[in-house]
Amino acid sequence: MRLAALTSDEGKMIDFSGLQTTSAITNEWKYPAAMPNKSGMLQVDTAPDHTLYWEDYGNPAGEPVMFLHGGPGGACAPVMARFFDPARYRVILFDQRGCGKSTPTVAQAGPEVALVRNTTDDLVEDINALRDALGITGRMHVFGGSWGSTLALVYAIRHPENVATLILRGIFIGSRDDLRYMYQGNAATFAESPFALTEPGSYVAYPDEWKAFVEVISTAGRGDMMAAYKAIFDLVPASDADRDRQLRAALAWSVWEGTISNLIPKDDDPGKFGDAEFALSFAQIEAHFFAQHLFLAPDYILGNVDRIANIPIHIVHGRFDQVCPLTQASRLIDALAAVGAAPVSYVRTNAGHSAMELQTALALTAIMDGLMPAGDLPASKAEQ
Structure with a gap:
């Protein structure tokens, strides 16, 4: 929702401009930006x-x-x-x-x-x-x-x-429970009941973003979302379609984490998490470490x-x-x-x-x- 002015059912304009639109630090830094020595x-x-x-x-x-x-x-x-x-x-x-x-x-x-x-x-x-x-x-x-x-x-x-x-x-x-909270949630039953609170998880506060993350994986693979994503990342691409599939999965993984990192998400700007090169590295390294229990x-x-x-x-x-x-x-x-x-x-x-x-x-x-x-x-x- 854009926080501007919307029309209510009664035809009155509702002004949302006074609502907080970010929780991020802006000009409150104590120390200035600097270049490295x-x-x-x-x-x-x-x-x-x-x-x-x-x-x-x-x-x-x-x-x-x-x-x-x-x-x-x-x-x-x-x-x-x-x-x-x-x-x-x-x-x-x-x-x-x-x-x-x-x-x-x-x-x-x-x-x-x-x-x-x-x-x-x-x-x-x-x-x-x-x-x-x-x-x-x-x-x-x-x-x-x-x-x-x-x-x-x-x-x-x-x-x-x-x-x-x-x-x-x-x-x-x-x-494992910490990771399942973020990546598994209600994915196993999502197809039947996407808004059911069947398991604890980050998805509770971010249902729309969760939908985008879950739907990258086929219904049959949603019993273990991390394993399903890792399987996509482990594929050796044989075609442009394979590369596109890996990039789509990497971006979904990356944007999901970037979005839920902020108390007030930036609806229209995923920042670095939406950058293809960043996402390909970020998602695949995380999946690599998580599959090995952080080594x-x-x-x-x-x-x-x-x-x-x-x-x-x-x-x-x-x-x-x-x-x-x-x-x-x-x-x-x-x-x-x-x-x-x-x-x-x-x-x-x-x-x-x-x-x-x-x-x-x-x-x-x-x-x-x-x-x-x-x-x-x-x-x-x-x-x-």
């Missing part, structure tokens, strides 16, 4: 030659912040450096394997190339390779949202000696939080998040409490999933402004 490419593997694109912002001598983007399969953008005081922090943005400006990308080289040696273990070691290449020594702040929060937690569990602080947004634990053992994160008990943790989560529901943050906080490691701060914003939602962006900026300097923090358990 440096950028470059770092080869981190061979066969294939995975090479990461990185950018370096802020104070070259400042406290290092490693920014981990979402997805898996998303990418960084310069706006992501605006959460941080450029006089205090040195901020590293980089695109993870197979996506963004890193090479080879899934969109350009295909999954048969770009998804080789593309696992959580590989991404963790890429962070260390980037640290070394950029001369980062000692501990750094690790800032991650959505899948970036998952990767941040896994990195901290494995390398607590390198982490000064964890700043996490939109916690993603990635259990993690069951309950890996919650079962290893004792490893990060001495690391200060800050959590920001949108109360109305339909990509990563708030219960995922609750489970993480319970696990931390069980080892005596309550978060330093836990902010529940009146927002959806995106880091660019106004309340969430302001909360993350305030947390970064208030952090204890990395050099003043006590030693981690790994250093004691």
